[in-house]
Amino acid sequence: MKRSKTVSRREFVKAGITAAGALYLGCPDVLAASESAAGAVITGKSGGEFTPYEAMFYKKLEDARVECQLCPRECKIADLERGYCGVRENRGGTYYTLVHSRACALHVDPIEKKPFFHYLPGTPAVSVATAGCNVECKFCQNWQISQFRPEQVNSMKLTPSDIVEHAKRSHSPTIAYTYTEPVVFYEFMYDTARAARQEGITSVVVSNGYIKEEPLVELCKHLDAVKIDLKAFTEEFYKDTCSGSLKPVLETLVTLKKLGMWFEIVVLIVPTLNDSEKELKEMCTWVCEELGPDVPIHFSRFHPTYKITNLPPTPVRTLEMARRIAQEAGLNFAYVGNVPGHEGEHTYCPGCKEMVIKRVGYTIVKNTILNGKCQNCEHPIAGVWDLKV
Numbered sequence: 001m002k003r004s005k006t007v008s009r010r011e012f013v014k015a016g017i018t019a020a021g022a023l024y025l026g027c028p029d030v031l032a033a034s035e036s037a038a039g040a041v042i043t044g045k046s047g048g049e050f051t052p053y054e055a056m057f058y059k060k061l062e063d064a065r066v067e068c069q070l071c072p073r074e075c076k077i078a079d080l081e082r083g084y085c086g087v088r089e090n091r092g093g094t095y096y097t098l099v100h101s102r103a104c105a106l107h108v109d110p111i112e113k114k115p116f117f118h119y120l121p122g123t124p125a126v127s128v129a130t131a132g133c134n135v136e137c138k139f140c141q142n143w144q145i146s147q148f149r150p151e152q153v154n155s156m157k158l159t160p161s162d163i164v165e166h167a168k169r170s171h172s173p174t175i176a177y178t179y180t181e182p183v184v185f186y187e188f189m190y191d192t193a194r195a196a197r198q199e200g201i202t203s204v205v206v207s208n209g210y211i212k213e214e215p216l217v218e219l220c221k222h223l224d225a226v227k228i229d230l231k232a233f234t235e236e237f238y239k240d241t242c243s244g245s246l247k248p249v250l251e252t253l254v255t256l257k258k259l260g261m262w263f264e265i266v267v268l269i270v271p272t273l274n275d276s277e278k279e280l281k282e283m284c285t286w287v288c289e290e291l292g293p294d295v296p297i298h299f300s301r302f303h304p305t306y307k308i309t310n311l312p313p314t315p316v317r318t319l320e321m322a323r324r325i326a327q328e329a330g331l332n333f334a335y336v337g338n339v340p341g342h343e344g345e346h347t348y349c350p351g352c353k354e355m356v357i358k359r360v361g362y363t364i365v366k367n368t369i370l371n372g373k374c375q376n377c378e379h380p381i382a383g384v385w386d387l388k389v
């Protein structure tokens with residue numbers, strides 16, 4: 001891997017506003033040696049000092065071991081070892097996150113890029129990430145930051161109030177926790193979402209949904225919307241392609257529904273691996289019956305990357321088939337993603353079928369929703385269309 005250039009805090013924040021595409025502070029190269037010393041301050045390659053924070057969800061075990069209670073892996077960790085995600089470390093029987101205030105990506109994106117299609121359309125979202133993930137998807141688009149430890153990725157110290165200030169300066173009503181897996185930087189996200197709400201800034205999470213119920217419920221108190229990547233509808237795909245499991249993700253979706261949280265679902269369709277008519281029918285039927293007809297579902301186009309470079313991009317006709325299956329299952333808002341200009345990017349009123357939001361890629365061309373309703377027939381359009389005052 002090429003060593004990335006060191007950037008100052010000022011350059012980092014400025015680039016976060018102006019760069020096209022998410023800004024990463026570089027790819028992994030050498031490991032820092034200092035971070036395992038108990039209680040030590042971690043020095044990142046790009047100059048910040050990173051203080052370990054005690055984790056919020058874990059149990060102490062015998063012999064200075066701990067059990068992480070954040071995600072369904074429930075890692076049991078010996079002293080001076082880390083969990084699967086590589087960003088949490090046991091130091092003498094106390095469990096720490098190593099990525100609080102340690103951002104490796106910062107950018108202002110259209111909210112449509114997350115994608116959220118029914119949440120404050122046409123507005124910007126300050127998007128932030130740290131290193132790490134609790135699964136390993138072989139098609140990960142951000143593997144250069146998700147599949148490495150924090151000291152292997154250039155990062156910059158940015159506190160929750162720094163992120164909130166950045167949102168205010170960039171006139172972004174929302175902070176999005178995204179790019180890698182926000183569950184693994186839970187405490188950083190939690191503190192930022194709480195600080196953001198005090199300043200009238202909303203928070204949305206883009207997640208794989210691989211989280212235990214207690215931390216999810218606690219986090220949702222401070223969130224405004226969630227996007228869940230439903231990777232497939234078989235345990236086999238989750239195990240073989242993502243090193244995860246489906247059941248906890250379905251439980252997360254049901255919990256979000258019970259909590260009344262606004263959420264949308266994205267399914268990346270990978271040719272031959274999760275694109276069968278049978279699987280898509282089962283998935284869409286489950287979503288409609290368990291979560292309701294108004295949950296937006298986005299069928300997104302795969303492009304070869306990371307460890308899956310032997311498969312072609314998803315044919316558009318496969319995405320169209322998935323959209324048709326979702327509509328036949330009773331879902332009101334089924335979208336085709338990563339195909340700019342496709343008619344499946346638009347929102348149509350479930351009542352009169354009139355187009356109410358026209359999109360091209362991440363751009364809103366027309367939005368005729370007024371007070372959450374179709375102007376043509378007054379049918380309510382599910383979503384969050386205005387900031388709560």
Ligand code: SF4
Nearest residue numbers: 068071074075083085
């Ligand atoms: S969050 Fe990390 S350490 Fe905790 S259980 Fe999940 S993978 Fe393991």
